[in-house]
Each structure stands twice: as C-alpha cells, then as structure tokens.
Amino acid sequence: MLICNKKTILFGVLLSCFFATQSFTQTRLTAQSIMKFLNIGVGAKASGMGDCYTSNLEDASVIFWNPAGLAALSGKNAFLDQNLWIADIKQYSFAYTHHLGNWGVMGVSATYMDYGDIYGTTIDLVAATSGSFEYVETGKVDVGNYALGLAYARAISSQFSIGAHFKYVYSNLGSNTILENSVPETMQNTLKALAIDIGTWYKTGYKGISFLMALRNFSREVNYPKIQQSYYLPLIFSIGFAADALRFIPSIDEKHSLIVACKGLHPMDYLEKGSIGLEYSFNKRVFLRSGYKINFSLENFSFGLGLRQKINDRLALCFDYSYANMKYFSGANRFSFAFSF
Numbered sequence: 001m002l003i004c005n006k007k008t009i010l011f012g013v014l015l016s017c018f019f020a021t022q023s024f025t026q027t028r029l030t031a032q033s034i035m036k037f038l039n040i041g042v043g044a045k046a047s048g049m050g051d052c053y054t055s056n057l058e059d060a061s062v063i064f065w066n067p068a069g070l071a072a073l074s075g076k077n078a079f080l081d082q083n084l085w086i087a088d089i090k091q092y093s094f095a096y097t098h099h100l101g102n103w104g105v106m107g108v109s110a111t112y113m114d115y116g117d118i119y120g121t122t123i124d125l126v127a128a129t130s131g132s133f134e135y136v137e138t139g140k141v142d143v144g145n146y147a148l149g150l151a152y153a154r155a156i157s158s159q160f161s162i163g164a165h166f167k168y169v170y171s172n173l174g175s176n177t178i179l180e181n182s183v184p185e186t187m188q189n190t191l192k193a194l195a196i197d198i199g200t201w202y203k204t205g206y207k208g209i210s211f212l213m214a215l216r217n218f219s220r221e222v223n224y225p226k227i228q229q230s231y232y233l234p235l236i237f238s239i240g241f242a243a244d245a246l247r248f249i250p251s252i253d254e255k256h257s258l259i260v261a262c263k264g265l266h267p268m269d270y271l272e273k274g275s276i277g278l279e280y281s282f283n284k285r286v287f288l289r290s291g292y293k294i295n296f297s298l299e300n301f302s303f304g305l306g307l308r309q310k311i312n313d314r315l316a317l318c319f320d321y322s323y324a325n326m327k328y329f330s331g332a333n334r335f336s337f338a339f340s341f
Helices: 002-026 044-048 060-064 067-072
Strands: 076-084 090-099 105-114 119-123 135-140 144-155 160-180 183-203 210-218 236-244 256-267 273-282 286-294 299-310 316-326 332-340
Touching: 044 060, 044 286, 044 299, 044 316, 044 332, 060 067, 060 076, 060 090, 060 105, 060 332, 067 105, 067 144, 067 160, 067 183, 067 210, 105 160, 119 160
Parallel strands: none
Antiparallel strands: 076 090, 076 332, 090 105, 105 144, 119 135, 144 160, 160 183, 183 210, 210 236, 236 256, 256 273, 273 286, 286 299, 299 316, 316 332
C-alpha cells in the first residue's frame, strides 16, 4: 500500500506540473524564456534517437533527461560528451553517478557552452551626449553559460523509480556601458538561477514496455540587471513511451533488440512538440539509431551509432556518435564516451 501511495503522489505531482505549464502557455509566454541553452540535448545516444531517451537507460547521460533513470544504473558510471552545435557553438557535458546500495543512486552533472569569438558593439558615449546615437566596436565579448547539478534517484519498487536533479545555472552575456542620468556606467550582464528537474519511470515488465514522465528547468522568475521584466527558465514537461518491438516476435533471438520510442513535449515557451526514435542493438554491443522530431523550429531527422565493449564483470566502455540535421544550418555532430566500473 505504501508503494502505491508513493506512486500516486509522484504522478500527481507531475500531472500538476503539466497543468502549471499549460497555464503558462495560456498566459502567452511564447518565446519568453531565458537560458535557452538548457534546451539543447546532451548525449549522442539521445540525439541519434531524436532525443527519445526512454527505456534504454544504460549510462549517466540520463541525468540530463530524466533523473529517475539513474535508479537503473549500478556501480559507478562516468559520461563525457562533446556537441559541435550550430554557428561554431560547442557544448561540453559531464556526468558521474554512484550507486549507494539500498540508499539509491547519487549523481553530479556539468554542462558548459563555448560560443567561440563574439565581437561586441556599444553606444558612442561622446556622440550620445549630443543626442546622436552611434555604435562603436568593443572587441571580443566574454560570454558563456554553464550549469552544475546534483541528482538523486531511487527505485521505489522493481518497476517504479523516481528522481530529482537540482541545478545551479549561470549566464554571462558580457558587459556594456550605459548612460545613467548622463553618467557612464558599466553593467555586468550576468544571471544566476536555481532549477530542478523531477521525473518518474515505470517499467511494466512486459515486452520492454515502459513509461516516463519528467519536468525540467522548474525555477522562479529571474531578471538581468537594469531590466525590470523577469523571465522563467525554459520549463518543459515531457511524457514518453517505449517498447522492444522484437519481443513481440517469438522466433527472434534475444540478442537482437529494436527499441521503438516516442515522446511528447509541452514547453512553456513554444508549441507542443514530439519525437520518434528507433534503436537496433545486437548483443548489446553494436547499436544503430534514428529519430525524427515533430514541430521543432530547427531540427528534424537524426541518426547515430554506438559501440559497447565489456572488459570484465564491472568495467564496460561505450562510444556513441550522432548526426542531427538542421533546417537552416549545417548539421550537428555529437561524440559521447561512457564508462561503467
């Protein structure tokens, strides 16, 4: 009875969060969120499946998608990822998890955005004092975003797990000079915020069918200096479903697996989105993936591959690669390495 109560409470919390995001949408918050780098997917495995990271939870990268998935990890796990994003932007991510026995699983995460060389401009203050607004170049601008996280997950039963991911998020958009009562003033455009991801994962135990729900980037409103209007982080609710299609064919050897996954997204600042993903694996050593995103403004189809080598009973090494096609830019390449020991 206790297990059922906990399940009911967690599903109730996430459903409440869904209706909260629905109310945000109704208040016309479209395109009104900040720190959008939090929406860029992490990991070649997820990207190769169109970000449908659902039931194939085998490395620490799941911390960025649904912290409840950490409960499926045993021992210690490390994850490294490089994302060669659009416009020479690079994303670097790291995660580490440690199984605590009956106490659950702890994890830490980090994401850093490298925007390359950006050159800034500012108002010519000499000209501004005479009422003429002109702009001059200021050279390279020091900008950057990063997020640091601490996560915890626990299996409530053999089928149901929950998790939370607490994040410290930092944004630096450089500095600029403004006129405050006709006096020049240098303003630092930095912002700090606290956010949380929460999630659940339910395994039916039948044909690899599982369901996942997650709420990401829940935070209070924050604002940059000298700007009165405040904004939310890109709050998003997701629900996913997955099954191993080959388990419905009795004659197929269990060395072969075909995960079919789909996910629906309800963002606070955009229309509803969806994605479909496939992952074929042979003997859990060779992986081929593909995915397609629905109603995304930038991305559409993706594909990827993965290799996993088990060294001994505890040590395993994984390499994953993905390519995500972009509508208006060159495609994004991701390279991930995962270790379990």
